[in-house]
Every structure is written in C-alpha cells, then in structure tokens.
Amino acid sequence: xxxxxxxxxxxxxxxxxxxxxxxxxxxxxxxxxxxxxxxxxxxxxxxxxxxxxxxxxxxxxxxxxxxxxxxxxxxxxxxxxxxxxxxxxxxxxxxxxxxxxxxxxxxxxxxxxxxxxxxxxxxxxxxxxxxxxxxxxxxxxxxxxxxxxxxxxxxxxxxxxxxxxxxxxxxxxxxxxxxxxxxxxxxxxxxxxxxxxxxxxxxxxxxxxxxxxxxxxxxxxxxxxxxxxxx
Amino acid sequence: xxxxxxxxxxxxxxxxxxxxxxxxxxxxxxxxxxxxxxxxxxxxxxxxxxxxxxxxxxxxxxxxxxxxxxxxxxxxxxxxxxxxxxxxxxxxxxxxxxxxxxxxxxxxxxxxxxxxxxxxxxxxxxxxxxxxxxxxxxxxxxxxxxxxxxxxxxxxxxxxxxxxxxxxxxxxxxxxxxxxxxxxxxxxxxxxxxxxxxxxxxxxxxxxxxxxxxxxxxxxxxxxxxxxxxxxxxxxxxxxxxxxxxxxxxxxxxxxxxxxxxxxxxxxxxxxxxxxxxxxxxxxxxxxxxxxxxxxxxxxxxxxxxxxxxxxxxxxxxxxxxxxxxxxxxxxxxxxxxxxxxxxxxxxxxxxxxxxxxxxxxxxxxxxxxxxxxxxxxxxxxxxxxxxxxxxxxxxxxxxxxxxxxxxxxxxxxxxxxxxxxxx
Numbered sequence: 001x002x003x004x005x006x007x008x009x010x011x012x013x014x015x016x017x018x019x020x021x022x023x024x025x026x027x028x029x030x031x032x033x034x035x036x037x038x039x040x041x042x043x044x045x046x047x048x049x050x051x052x053x054x055x056x057x058x059x060x061x062x063x064x065x066x067x068x069x070x071x072x073x074x075x076x077x078x079x080x081x082x083x084x085x086x087x088x089x090x091x092x093x094x095x096x097x098x099x100x101x102x103x104x105x106x107x108x109x110x111x112x113x114x115x116x117x118x119x120x121x122x123x124x125x126x127x128x129x130x131x132x133x134x135x136x137x138x139x140x141x142x143x144x145x146x147x148x149x150x151x152x153x154x155x156x157x158x159x160x161x162x163x164x165x166x167x168x169x170x171x172x173x174x175x176x177x178x179x180x181x182x183x184x185x186x187x188x189x190x191x192x193x194x195x196x197x198x199x200x201x202x203x204x205x206x207x208x209x210x211x212x213x214x215x216x217x218x219x220x221x222x223x224x225x226x227x228x229x230x231x
Numbered sequence: 232x233x234x235x236x237x238x239x240x241x242x243x244x245x246x247x248x249x250x251x252x253x254x255x256x257x258x259x260x261x262x263x264x265x266x267x268x269x270x271x272x273x274x275x276x277x278x279x280x281x282x283x284x285x286x287x288x289x290x291x292x293x294x295x296x297x298x299x300x301x302x303x304x305x306x307x308x309x310x311x312x313x314x315x316x317x318x319x320x321x322x323x324x325x326x327x328x329x330x331x332x333x334x335x336x337x338x339x340x341x342x343x344x345x346x347x348x349x350x351x352x353x354x355x356x357x358x359x360x361x362x363x364x365x366x367x368x369x370x371x372x373x374x375x376x377x378x379x380x381x382x383x384x385x386x387x388x389x390x391x392x393x394x395x396x397x398x399x400x401x402x403x404x405x406x407x408x409x410x411x412x413x414x415x416x417x418x419x420x421x422x423x424x425x426x427x428x429x430x431x432x433x434x435x436x437x438x439x440x441x442x443x444x445x446x447x448x449x450x451x452x453x454x455x456x457x458x459x460x461x462x463x464x465x466x467x468x469x470x471x472x473x474x475x476x477x478x479x480x481x482x483x484x485x486x487x488x489x490x491x492x493x494x495x496x497x498x499x500x501x502x503x504x505x506x507x508x509x510x511x512x513x514x515x516x517x518x519x520x521x522x523x524x525x526x527x528x529x530x531x532x533x534x535x536x537x538x539x540x541x542x543x544x545x546x547x548x549x550x551x552x553x554x555x556x557x558x559x560x561x562x563x564x565x566x567x568x569x570x571x572x573x574x575x576x577x578x579x580x581x582x583x584x585x586x587x588x589x590x591x592x593x594x595x596x597x598x599x600x601x602x603x604x605x606x607x608x609x610x611x612x613x614x615x616x617x618x619x620x621x622x623x624x625x626x627x628x629x630x631x632x633x634x635x636x637x638x639x640x641x642x643x644x645x646x647x648x649x650x651x652x653x654x655x
Contacts, residue, residue, distance in 0.1 A: 048629075067636035067637055068636045068637075068639055071636070071637055071638060071639035079634065082634070083628075083630045083631050084631075085634070086652060086655070087651070087652030087653060087654070087655030088648060088649075088651070093635075093638065096648065097638050097639055129652075146638065
C-alpha cells in the first residue's frame with residue numbers, strides 16, 4: 001500500500017525501505033531524535049522537509065503531491081502536538097473538511113458530538129476552538145475524532161498516548177482497533193507498552209538513521225528489556 | 232460640497248470635472264481672503280450668527296495651520312502624500328443614477344434608515360414621525376437658536392482633518408436620541424449610510440453631531456460607501472448612564488475617505504464599537520475618546536485590507552477622571568501591495584486613578600508586498616492603574632497552514648480559513 005524505497009529525508013534519515021501493507025498494523029519505535037516524527041511528516045509532505053527516493057501509495061507517486069492532495073489520496077497524520085487555531089471551531093473545521101451541506105450537516109454534527117462524548121471530551125467541544133485552551137490529552141482525543149470522521153487509507157499517529165490518562169489510553173486503543181480493518185493501514189509511533197499490547201501490531205519497526213529493523217511484537221519486548229542498542 | 236458653502240458668488244469659479252483638483256487647492260479656496268470676507272458678510276445677516284462665527288474661526292485656524300502633516304504624531308506613518316495627490320474630483324460611480332434613484336429605498340422601508348449625502352440628511356418615514364420619545368434630526372433648517380449655540384460649542388479646533396471637513400460642510404446635522412427613547416433604538420437600530428452623490432464636484436463632506444441623552448441605549452449601524460472622495464466628522468455625545476453601540480462597515484467602492492469620530496463620554500456611559508474596513512485607494516479612520524469617569528469603552532476593529540488598498544487608523548483615549556475601562560482590540564490583514572498603519576494612544580491624567588486599559592493591535596501580512604505599521608503609545612501620569620498593550624505583525628503561521636493542509640484543505644482554502652479565524 002504505502003511504499004518507501006531508498007527514502008531519504010534531509011540529513012535525518014537515509015536508505016529507508018519500508019512496505020506498509022494494507023490491512024496491517026505497525027508500531028514504529030526508535031531512540032530520541034532518530035527521526036520518527038520526521039518520517040511521518042515527510043510522508044505527509046511537510047514543506048520544510050527535503051525528501052528524495054521513492055514514496056508511493058497504491059502505486060501513485062506521492063512526492064510531487066502537495067500536502068492536501070496526499071490527504072485526499074488517503075493519508076492521515078495525528079500530530080504529537082496538535083497546532084492551535086484560535087478563531088476556528090472544531091466542528092467548523094470538520095464541516096469544511098467534509099464539505100457538509102443541508103441535512104447531512106445535522107447528521108454529522110450529531111456524529112461529531114457522539115464521538116466527543118465517547119472520548120469524554122467536555123460538552124460543547126464542537127464549538128471550542130481547534131486545539132486552543134485545551135489540555136494535551138484533549139488535543140490528542142480531538143485528533144482521534146478526525147481519524148474517525150475523515151476518510152483515510154493510512155493513519156499515522158505520532159505518540160498518541162502522550163498526555164492521555166488511563167481512561168484515555170483505553171479509549172485510544174478501542175478507537176484505533178475499531179477504525180482498523182482489512183482495507184486500511186495503521187502506523188503508530190509509540191514506546192508505551194500497554195498501547196502496543198492493546199493494538200497487537202502485525203509488525204514492529206525500529207528506526208535507525210540509515211536502516212529500519214523489522215520484527216514482530218517480540219522485537220518491542222526486546223527493546224523494553226535491553227534497550228535500542230541491543231537491536 | 233459647494234452647495235454647502237454659502238458663498239454663492241464662488242460657485243461660478245468652482246472647477247469643472249475636467250480640471251484636476253486636490254485637497255491643497257480646496258484649503259486654499261476656503262481660506263482665501265475673498266471667501267472669508269463673504270463669510271463675514273453672512274455673519275451680519277445670518278440668524279445662525281454663532282455658527283457662522285464658529286465657521287469663520289475654523290477657517291482662520293485652517294489658514295494658520297494648513298492641512299495635517301506627517302510630523303504630527305498621529306499621522307507620521309500615514310501616507311499623507313498619497314492623500315494630497317488624489318484628484319478629489321474623480322469618481323468611480325456610474326453617472327446614470329440620480330440621487331432620487333439612489334434614495335428610492337427610503338420611501339418603502341419601515342426600518343430606521345438615514346442616508347447622509349454631502350451634509351444633507353434623508354430618512355425613512357418612520358423616523359420623521361414626531362413623538363417625544365422619537366429621534367430628532369436637526370439640520371440647519373430646523374435647529375433652534377438656543378440648541379444651535381449649545382452644539383456649535385462642541386466643534387473644536389483639533390489639527391486633524393475634522394477642521395477641513397467642517398470647513399467644507401458648514402451646517403452640522405444633529406441627531407438627538409431623547410431620554411424617553413430608553414432602549415427603543417437599541418431594539419430597532421438606526422442604520423446610517425454615508426454615500427456620495429454624483430453631483431459635481433465630487434468630494435463630499437458631512438459634519439454630524441449625535442447626542443445620546445441620559446439613560447438611553449442606542450445602536451447605530453453605519454455603512455460608509457464611497458464611490459468618490461468623502462470626508463466625515465461625527466461628534467458623539469454619550470450622556471451620563473447611557474449606552475452607545477456602533478457597528479460600522481466601510482467598504483471599498485472605488486473612492487477614498489477620511490472619517491473622524493469624536494466621542495465625548497459622560498460619567499458611567501458605555502461605548503461599544505465594532506468596525507470593519509476593506510481600505511480603499513486611501514482610507515483614514517480616526518477615533519478620539521474623551522472619557523469622564525466610570526466610562527466603559529470597547530473598540531473592536533476587524534480590517535481586511537484588500538489588494539492594493541490603503542487603510543490608516545488612529546485611536547486616542549483620554550481618560551480624565553477615575554475608574555475608566557478601555558479595551559481596544561484591532562486586527563488588520565494586509566493583502567498584496569496593501570498598506571496599513573495603526574497608532575493607538577492612551578492618555579491617562581493624574582486624576583484618572585483606577586484606569587484599566589488594554590490595547591491590542593495584531594496584523595497579519597498575507598504578502599511580502601504588504602506594508603504594515605503599528606505603534607502603541609501609553610502616556611500615563613498616575614500609578615494606580617492597570618494598563619497593557621500588545622502589538623504584533625506576523626505572516627501566516629506555517630504550522631497552522633500545514634495542520635489544515637494535512638486535513639485535506641488546499642493552500643488557498645487553508646489560508647482563507649486562517650484569515651477568517653484571525654479576524655474572529
């Protein structure tokens with residue numbers, strides 16, 4: 001589905017070769033500063049990152065596409081620190097993203113509110129400004145609503161557990177497992193053992209500057225017990 | 232403007248539409264010895280003796296001081312050279328419609344509508360119905376001598392453009408919202424439109440006085456539409472315990488405008504102003520507040536200055552006595568080749584203890600070709616106050632843009648959403 005070949009990002013990552021397959025769940029691990037977030041955002045097309053090599057989604061070349069076209073092609077990124085936009089309400093953004101009109105608007109608003117309630121976000125969340133005056137955990141939950149409501153093939157979540165409380169982690173695991181199916185691909189950057197257990201990934205990838213080590217869940221167990229230098 | 236100037240003999244000398252004419256020439260014209268002599272002639276004859284005397288004193292002041300200049304603090308980031316080089320006879324308006332066509336909507340509407348064109352006031356029938364609690368509009372034909380004297384005293388020599396505006400529109404119109412109207416004009420606001428007619432010459436001026444009397448709540452919805460040059464000078468008197476709300480929208484219609492708003496705020500009055508402006512080939516909007524005690528003032532400006540347009544604004548708050556509150560929040564957006572300038576000034580006197588003021592001016596530059604200036608000035612003579620200011624000029628936030636693009640919005644839509652959110 002999503003393929004990276006001889007992929008290089010600025011001076012951070014090089015010689016990255018990964019084939020993310022449809023219907024699979026992946027955990028991405030790596031030591032601090034190795035470039036996990038950079039990898040995700042380079043795939044999304046963040047303009048300040050210089051990229052070379054090959055990047056394709058279902059055979060279509062992504063490298064020449066601007067960010068919004070990659071999103072429309074099916075890529076989704078949940079930010080580690082979601083950006084605040086004062087003056088833009090959460091549902092207004094969703095309304096514009098889905099181009100909602102007429103009766104569909106009411107249906108989606110109800111769906112948005114149900115999602116917010118299920119994630120234990122405060123009443124009136126739909127009217128609150130995007131990631132503004134919100135706690136770290138609330139911002140992460142808001143990203144999960146986007147994941148559920150926007151139509152994506154590949155979801156990349158950058159440390160979605162940080163800032164979440166115990167109940168929040170449970171909701172996160174439930175949301176990700178409910179979202180995932182045979183037609184899409186889930187990629188989660190995390191070092192949180194319980195989240196990895198909850199997701200039960202098909203593969204664990206350990207990112208190094210110029211290499212990617214691929215293994216199953218036991219690779220994560222090894223790292224938890226012996227550290228990154230052991231692999 | 233010349234229909235307002237009573238020096239009839241000069242009408243024959245007014246420039247034709249084919250002639251280039253600017254503000255310097257206008258001021259030369261109305262401060263000439265010949266013109267002032269005719270003013271003196273009228274002083275003897277006219278029943279509005281005090282107004283004519285005031286008018287003459289204003290002309291002499293103009294003659295002495297001339298037009299405002301960029302060495303004055305309030306204008307030194309304004310593009311006055313551009314203003315003075317404008318041809319004040321040029322018009323963007325189609326010459327087919329008559330003033331009656333333009334005002335025909337007044338005949339059928341049951342709203343409280345007022346249109347000001349070159350010193351004349353036109354209203355809907357509902358406003359003309361006389362009642363003790365109704366809005367009284369006193370133009371120079373109706374104003375009584377005693378009231379006339381009272382209101383004439385309010386016209387000051389300021390050194391800004393208001394003197395020139397008054398100089399070219401001698402008879403001020405007075406709008407009185409009497410005590411008995413209570414909240415009548417808050418529930419059903421008065422909509423005032425400032426327009427240009429297509430008469431020759433094109434520059435048009437309005438000098439108005441709005442008197443919101445004791446314990447009254449009034450809302451004005453002001454539309455400023457300039458298809459040619461327009462100068463407005465409005466003095467708002469907000470009496471004790473009264474509330475004045477103004478929603479003002481100034482839209483580029485091909486002309487240019489200077490709008491001086493002066494507020495005399497009596498004790499415990501409340502003033503709330505929301506204004507928006509697109510700029511024009513030259514737009515200047517100035518607010519002068521003189522606050523007594525216990526005044527609550529709120530000014531919100533949301534100005535999206537269009538491509539190539541210019542918008543300049545000056546806000547001065549003079550706090551004379553204790554316990555005044557003042558919140559100024561102005562946001563400007565600069566599109567390609569636009570120019571904006573904002574200068575804000577708090578003047579807090581030694582007797583003005585308990586003053587609580589915030590002054591914010593945020594500017595969003597959408598293009599590297601935009602030029603934006605901001606300058607907060609705090610002139611404070613007492614310690615027992617709270618006062619903050621924050622002025623910023625920034626580009627579109629790249630992180631916000633990327634965040635929205637990652638949700639599927641193209642760059643233009645994301646930028647537009649960020650502009651909208653900035654102006655919220």
